[in-house]
Amino acid sequence: MRMRVDFNYMMEEFTGAGRGIAKSALEAKRGAALAAHKAVELKRGKGWLEWMSSPYDQGEVVKEINAMAADIREKNDYFVVLGIGGSALGPSAVQKALNHIHYNDLPGDKRPGPIFYVEDNIDPERMQALLDVIDIKKTVFNVISKSGNTSETMSQFLIVKKLLEDALGADAKDHIICTTSSHSGSLLPIAKKEGYRLLFVPDGVGGRFSELCPVGLLPAAVCGIDIEELLAGAAYMDQLCRVEDMDENPALMSAVMMKIAIEMGRNISVMMPYADSLSLMSDWYAQLWAESLGKLVDNEGREVRTGQTPVKSLGVTDQHSQVQLYTEGPFDKVLTFLKVGEYRTTYTISEGCEDVPSVSFLGGHTMNELIQAERDATEYALLKLGKMSMTITLPEVNAFTVGQLLYYFQMETAYMGEFLNIDAFNQPGVEEGKNATYALLGRPGYEEKKAELDARPPKKDEYII
């Protein structure tokens, strides 16, 4: 059940001269790869790399989460995550990967857990829509915020807190579980005061690296996912990544390839799973890659403006919208295909329309054959025009392989941070927008920011049509 990464079509010998990676360029990176590996290993489990301990040190937490999940399943019909960014993307991606694609529409006796929603926006219509379809008295809300201060999440929390209290009085507290820092932020003291159940995000686990800690584990367990297998998959990948030789370490080799690709002007990383179950993995990856690597300054404070733009794509659906650009457009992208060895279902295309050979040839083939053929064909079409791609194959989509995949991308990101000589674990570029929002809504302490905003030159009518 090991996932495999195929780098063949990243290489110049396949893409054609100047369009892929020369073997000599790869060899030239060996020293840097070793240094990146050493640097990451030195920080293992420390500082912002505490997520490297997640596969190993959560035995007790897993027990607690599984017990909590069983209790939630027994007493409730709905489970709603309130969170955003890393507090939402992982739970959504893992649920989509490992449960029925139409999980919420299954009858109760066929669903391994309650109806599940992840609310990661503050669109008032979406809030109302959620409240229209759930029975709040039969719902547990998991408020997830590492910082415990995120306005989007806290505003959703305030809304449901009031609604629950109005509907349930003192029992409202049994319907909120908070996942947050054990010692900082505003959510923690609120949860303690109100008597909500609490789970903690370890200090050195940032939002986008948190799927394999209680942030992701509780929602997964509630929906019947085997979280021990998920962590076992992560541990398996971690063992592969302990090897310092880049030829043996998939995440390290991948980071080396991406670094060379960036040097060659491939500033876009397209993630293209050929499985609906993996479609939200691209969303999760997009935050991981964008927030971690998109940085103004390097570790010495020099302006570098680095990063590689992640793009979400879905095979085969987006063959009919984006692939034209990927084949014939500029040499600015690397495509990563996520391939599935064995789908969980085999579906045979019915025979028919024998008098129309352009249609009848499909009959008797399986959809499995068709989707694999289309992926192979797209990979080939890209290659023919000199475009770089790599393919990650999961033998099956299950908790063990998904655990590997998540951890692999986290490790690749950590190595990339070393190659780019940046802090892959902060996100200063998001702060300005947050502070301006606080100022606009009159949060105490943000008066100066409000004045700064008010002093903006007014927009001109001549530029509004």
Ligand SMILES: O=P(O)(O)OC[C@H]1O[C@](O)(CO)[C@@H](O)[C@@H]1O
């Ligand atoms: O879990 P929190 O602290 O609410 O943060 C939500 C998200 O906001 C960010 O801080 C900024 O987008 C992300 O890094 C994070 O995943």
